[in-house]
Structure formats: C-alpha cells, structure tokens
Amino acid sequence: MICRLTNIKYELAERTLLNIEDLSIHKEDQIGLIGLNGSGKSTLMKMIANETQPTEGVVSSYGTTAYLPQLKPQKDTLSGGEITQEWIQRIFSQDKDLLLLDEPTTHLDQQHIEKLEQKLQQLNKPFLVVSHDRAFLDILCTKIWEIDEEKIKEYSGNYSDYEAQKQEQLLHHEKQYEKYVKKKKQLENALQLKEQKANRATTIPKKVSKSEAKITGSAPYYAKKQKKLYQGAKAIESRIEQLDKVEKIKELPPIKMDLAAPLTAANKHLIRAEQLPGHVGPKHLWKPSTFMVGNGEKIGIIGPNGSGKTTLIRELMTNDEHIQRSPQAKFGYFSQQLEHLDTEKSILRNVKEKSSQDETLIRTVLARLGFFRDDVFKNVAVLSGGERVKVALAKIFVSDVNVLVLDEPTNFLDIAALEALEQLLVEYPGTVLFVSHDRRFVEKVADKLMILHEGNLHVHQGSEQDFWQTLKKADSNEELLKVETQITEVLSRMGFGTSDELEEEFERLVQKKKDLES
Numbered sequence: 001m002i003c004r005l006t007n008i009k010y011e012l013a014e015r016t017l018l019n020i021e022d023l024s025i026h027k028e029d030q031i032g033l034i035g036l037n038g039s040g041k042s043t044l045m046k047m048i049a050n051e052t053q054p055t056e057g058v059v060s061s062y063g064t065t066a067y068l069p070q071l072k073p074q075k076d077t078l079s080g081g082e083i084t085q086e087w088i089q090r091i092f093s094q095d096k097d098l099l100l101l102d103e104p105t106t107h108l109d110q111q112h113i114e115k116l117e118q119k120l121q122q123l124n125k126p127f128l129v130v131s132h133d134r135a136f137l138d139i140l141c142t143k144i145w146e147i148d149e150e151k152i153k154e155y156s157g158n159y160s161d162y163e164a165q166k167q168e169q170l171l172h173h174e175k176q177y178e179k180y181v182k183k184k185k186q187l188e189n190a191l192q193l194k195e196q197k198a199n200r201a202t203t204i205p206k207k208v209s210k211s212e213a214k215i216t217g218s219a220p221y222y223a224k225k226q227k228k229l230y231q232g233a234k235a236i237e238s239r240i241e242q243l244d245k246v247e248k249i250k251e252l253p254p255i256k257m258d259l260a261a262p263l264t265a266a267n268k269h270l271i272r273a274e275q276l277p278g279h280v281g282p283k284h285l286w287k288p289s290t291f292m293v294g295n296g297e298k299i300g301i302i303g304p305n306g307s308g309k310t311t312l313i314r315e316l317m318t319n320d321e322h323i324q325r326s327p328q329a330k331f332g333y334f335s336q337q338l339e340h341l342d343t344e345k346s347i348l349r350n351v352k353e354k355s356s357q358d359e360t361l362i363r364t365v366l367a368r369l370g371f372f373r374d375d376v377f378k379n380v381a382v383l384s385g386g387e388r389v390k391v392a393l394a395k396i397f398v399s400d401v402n403v404l405v406l407d408e409p410t411n412f413l414d415i416a417a418l419e420a421l422e423q424l425l426v427e428y429p430g431t432v433l434f435v436s437h438d439r440r441f442v443e444k445v446a447d448k449l450m451i452l453h454e455g456n457l458h459v460h461q462g463s464e465q466d467f468w469q470t471l472k473k474a475d476s477n478e479e480l481l482k483v484e485t486q487i488t489e490v491l492s493r494m495g496f497g498t499s500d501e502l503e504e505e506f507e508r509l510v511q512k513k514k515d516l517e518s
Helices: 041-048 080-093 110-123 134-140 159-200 210-216 219-242 309-318 347-352 359-368 373-377 385-398 415-427 439-445 464-494 500-517
Strands: 003-012 015-025 030-035 056-061 065-068 098-102 127-130 143-148 151-156 269-280 283-294 298-302 323-325 331-334 403-407 431-435 448-453 456-460
Touching: 003 041, 015 041, 015 151, 030 041, 030 134, 030 159, 041 056, 041 065, 041 098, 041 127, 065 080, 080 110, 110 134, 127 134, 134 159, 134 439, 143 159, 151 159, 159 219, 269 309, 283 309, 283 431, 283 448, 283 456, 298 309, 298 439, 309 331, 309 403, 309 431, 309 448, 331 385, 347 359, 347 373, 347 385, 359 373, 359 385, 359 415, 385 403, 385 415, 415 439, 439 464, 448 464, 456 464, 464 500
Parallel strands: 030 127, 030 143, 065 098, 098 127, 298 431, 298 448, 331 403, 403 431
Antiparallel strands: 003 015, 003 056, 143 151, 269 283, 269 323, 448 456
C-alpha cells in the first residue's frame, strides 16, 4: 500500500465535496480519476500530495509522492505545451514512489501525448491521473475512480471497461424501473377496485326484500363489509408506500435547432483558399495551399504544437487577400481566453445575450452541458474554469452564426461535458471548424481533416488513421523507387566486373526491396 484515506470529509463553503470511508492506492495501481467539473478531483489530488488538509479524517502515506498540478504558473517565454512538458520532465526526474498527475495532457500535441504514454508504461510506477483524454485512460489505466455525489466508486479496467460497466448498470436500472412501474400499476388497479367495492357496499343486495331490510336493518352487515373492504384498500396503499422507489433515468431532450442565419442550398462553398501562405513574421508554417470549406462540413484541424493550427483558423476568418468567404458566412469564435463572458451576469443572461433562439432551446443546450433548472441563474463569477468553458461554448453554439470556429474547446471539460459537446456538434446544422488534440473527440465529430505535417497542409476526407497509413504507403513507395534505382545502378556497375563489395551491396538492396514490398 502506498496511500490510504480513512473517514475523509472535505467541506467547502458549507458544502460536503468529498465523503470517503476507506480508499487505498497500491504499488500496482494505475488509476484514472474522473468526475464532473467541480466534483473534487483536484482537491483529492492535493490531499494525497499533502497540499490540502481534509476537514475530517486521515490521509496516511507510505511512500513519496510527485504532484503535477492542473494550473501551472505561466511563463511569457513558453507556450502552454512547453510549460506542461517542463513540469512532466521535473516530475519524472524526482524518482518518487507515487505520481499524482492532474490533467497532464493539457496543451500537449499528439506526439507528446504518445511520448508521455510510453514514459509512464516504461516507468511502471503507481499513479493517479485526472484526464479527459479517453484514449489516454484506455491505454494506461487498470482502474477507474469516479467521483459521484461526494463518494468514490471504483471500477476495474480502463475507460472502455468503465463505460461497459456503466452501460450494464444503466440497463439493470432500466429493468428495475420497468419492474417497479409494473408492480405499482398492478397495486394501484387493485386499490381502485377495492375502493369501488367499498363504495358500492351501502346498497341493499337483490336477495334481501325491502320489507325484510326494514325489519332487520341492513346497516350493521354492510358497515362491517365496507370496513373490511376499506381495510383491504389501506393494506394495498401501505404496500404501494413500501415499494422500493426506482427513479426514472433522466433523458435529455433532443436539440432541434434552426440556424438564425440559414444558408441557401446553392451556397455550397463557404470558404475558398487560393494559395494561402502560412507564416507568422519570418517563420514559415506551411507551404501555400488551395482548398475549400463546404457548407455543413465538420472539419478537425490537427498537428503538432507550433505547426500553425490557431494561425490557420484565424486566417480563414480574417485573410482577405487569399480567402474568398461567402457573404452569408457568419462566424462564431471560441478561444480559451473566454473574453466574451460577463462574470457579473448569470449563466442564462450570458448565453441569451447574442442569440435569437428561444429560451427553451437555450436551456436544453445548457442542460446537455450539465446546467439544470436553477443552475442557470448562477453568476459566472462563482463558476470553476471548466464550467466557464461550458458557458462560453453554449453561448457561441446558440448565437446567430452559421460557422463555429473552436480553438481547443475540449481543454478543462469533464468527460460528461466532452461527450455532450461531441453530440451537440454532430447535430449542429451549420459548419464546424475546430482545433483539438483529443483523438476520440476528433474521431467522433470530424468528417474531414486539415493536417499540418512537416510544413505541409494536407486536406483529408476520412479518419486520421487512414491519413497516416496513406502517408506511410506513399513514403514506402518513394523509398522503393529509390532502392530500385540504386539496384539498377549496381547492376550496371557489375556489368564492368564484379567484386565482393558490389555483391554485398546488391544483396543488401535486394533485401531492402523485399522488406519495403512486404
């Protein structure tokens, strides 16, 4: 055992954030920690790292810990990705027993995420990691901890295993709910019949004559019968009350959105780039490129840090020399700065501000992102970073635009919000251009990719995996052509007389050709 948490309570502003009876981390554990924004993931990390004390309970440590915080001090000279890399190198150089990693993939491009995955696999040390990168959690984790309503639930396996277990729980809950509804309906029908019989018990039966009823009196018999029926009804009522109530699973309403600024069917191409150069000052990012963005396309922009992804989306909105934009195109731009939020106003007022959509649809979008009922009246000032990102995304989503341009929209979102955003963007009737390093997100939302790779801008219709396979095949074909040329050269030299060196070179090239062909 590396760490144990016993009878932990953590309270914040008169609210219990965490309530843990007994939880431990062992030497073989590689744990992914998930939960909604504001559920206490970073707080739990800080408690284990001894940077925050619980309100009640004991955190026992049986080894040394290295802690990578979610919010890292900024440096003017370094990008977000470079700061994260610097922290990761520092953590690995400490040689501690337990690694605590809070959002270690934030601002990292795919190449550096894969390097981090390899490093963690090679180290083979226990770790607790907070991440919204589901592919990352799938590759590395052997357990998932989910914070849900103050408690921590443990699931064995990686994130996909967790999803399967949650789905199984959901199906079981649905069956239990159907069973509960059926039983309650049966009892309610039986109760209704009893009450009807009790109400009819005052009438004189056909077998008793009116004269006989006058002599003997019918009241005692019927009063006794009616009392018995009412007792039966009361017993059924009691059984209904004693049923274990099963709540219906909350189903979020569908989004049926009409664009406030619809495009005519004839307007097929929204944006046309003609030999668009990629440079920032003297630095060249990509060679001049020609491409088009069609109406309704969902385009993912990917590439390493510093390759020009943010530059590209800004060029598409502002460059008038090399870009032709449809006069009907109206852009909504999301960046991590969140400068278009007014912290003194409520969530609902912020989101409604520049939207002609009705309030029902706006509140439906907010519900999808986790803001239910009275939540929408909270001031933005009291929200966490992740919650503010959700408000900013909702505001742009319902604004009077038809082209969403999103720069790293997935940073700081919890997985539930991330999956909700995926669905919103898939259902969105307009055009979407987005930058993201989240592999699963890109895979689910994009139907087309713009890939910045080694100074070139590639436009690819299909998955990222297909692109790399195509590129690898093209590289192999180029290499094969080179080897075949070298073989021809060696054969021509051998025509003037052979030697051991030429024979060896010939055999080496023939073998290389076979390897490339296979």
